[in-house]
Amino acid sequence: MSVSGRGTSQPSSLQPRIVVAMDYHNADDCLRVAHQLSPQLCRLKVGKELFTACGPQLVEQLMTLGFDVFLDLKFHDIPNTTAKAVRAAAELGVWMVNVHVSGGRRMMLAAREALEGLQSPPLLIGVTVLTSMDADDLAGVGVQRSPEQQVLYLADLAKQAGLDGVVCSAREAHALKQACGKDFTLVTPGIRPVSAEQGDQRRIMTPAEAITAGSDYLVIGRPITQAADPMLACREILADIDGACDHVQ
Numbered sequence: 573m574s575v576s577g578r579g580t581s582q583p584s585s586l587q588p589r590i591v592v593a594m595d596y597h598n599a600d601d602c603l604r605v606a607h608q609l610s611p612q613l614c615r616l617k618v619g620k621e622l623f624t625a626c627g628p629q630l631v632e633q634l635m636t637l638g639f640d641v642f643l644d645l646k647f648h649d650i651p652n653t654t655a656k657a658v659r660a661a662a663e664l665g666v667w668m669v670n671v672h673v674s675g676g677r678r679m680m681l682a683a684r685e686a687l688e689g690l691q692s693p694p695l696l697i698g699v700t701v702l703t704s705m706d707a708d709d710l711a712g713v714g715v716q717r718s719p720e721q722q723v724l725y726l727a728d729l730a731k732q733a734g735l736d737g738v739v740c741s742a743r744e745a746h747a748l749k750q751a752c753g754k755d756f757t758l759v760t761p762g763i764r765p766v767s768a769e770q771g772d773q774r775r776i777m778t779p780a781e782a783i784t785a786g787s788d789y790l791v792i793g794r795p796i797t798q799a800a801d802p803m804l805a806c807r808e809i810l811a812d813i814d815g816a817c818d819h820v821q
């Protein structure tokens with residue numbers, strides 16, 4: 573059984589706010605690390621690499637271990653296809669699922685509608701601007717707004733379509749909480765402890781900065797999964813954010 577209380581969009585002070593991105597290529601590596609982690613301390617994210625390699629069976633195995641699973645497949649398709657994919661994710665029993673906001677209002681409304689009537693629907697979250705993108709990357713795809721302006725614009729669309737929150741960078745969290753309200757869930761990848769490598773991420777913050785800025789859930793991959801001791805890395809990050817959580821809540 574999961575510890576988190578599915579269906580609530582805001583974490584209570586006792587619920588894990590770290591979501592470990594299990595970006596592995598096979599079930600053995602993923603399960604070895606999952607066994608070292610604890611559902612009391614973190615939730616898990618299954619993304620495109622792991623899901624494509626291992627499928628829904630692995631998601632079920634992770635849930636059987638007691639973890640809440642964020643199925644991060646970032647659906648982006650015509651409304652009918654997206655809605656059916658979101659429904660399939662819900663039937664799998666995941667805690668959180670996401671779609672690209674740039675799929676548009678009708679697509680998001682269809683996704684929302686696909687969850688109607690379910691007793692314990694997953695949180696439905698919209699992806700705004702990938703945390704790997706900066707202003708130059710946006711300009712390269714024809715978007716002249718700054719990343720923050722574009723995130724705010726897309727978050728407003730997501731909120732109007734009834735989504736529970738958005739994926740954004742922690743750098744936009746403060747402005748988003750002001751614009752969309754404290755109950756609008758903010759899921760923030762691009763989290764880097766001070767000593768960690770930035771890699772391909774562009775809009776980053778440390779775990780404590782992210783909590784202070786208003787992030788609800790911190791998505792953290794390589795700083796934990798590539799560590800010699802993932803559980804220790806997770807505990808160190810928890811210690812880092814503990815003070816910040818006390819400050820915010």
Ligand SMILES: O=c1ccn([C@@H]2O[C@H](COP(=O)(O)O)[C@@H](O)[C@H]2O)c(=O)[nH]1
Pocket residue numbers: 593595619699701702703704739740761762763771773791792793794795
């Ligand atoms: O804007 C986004 C949306 C999703 N992600 C995903 O989060 C993790 C981050 O992993 P790190 O190793 O901590 O960089 C990864 O699975 C991405 O697919 C994101 O980074 N940015």
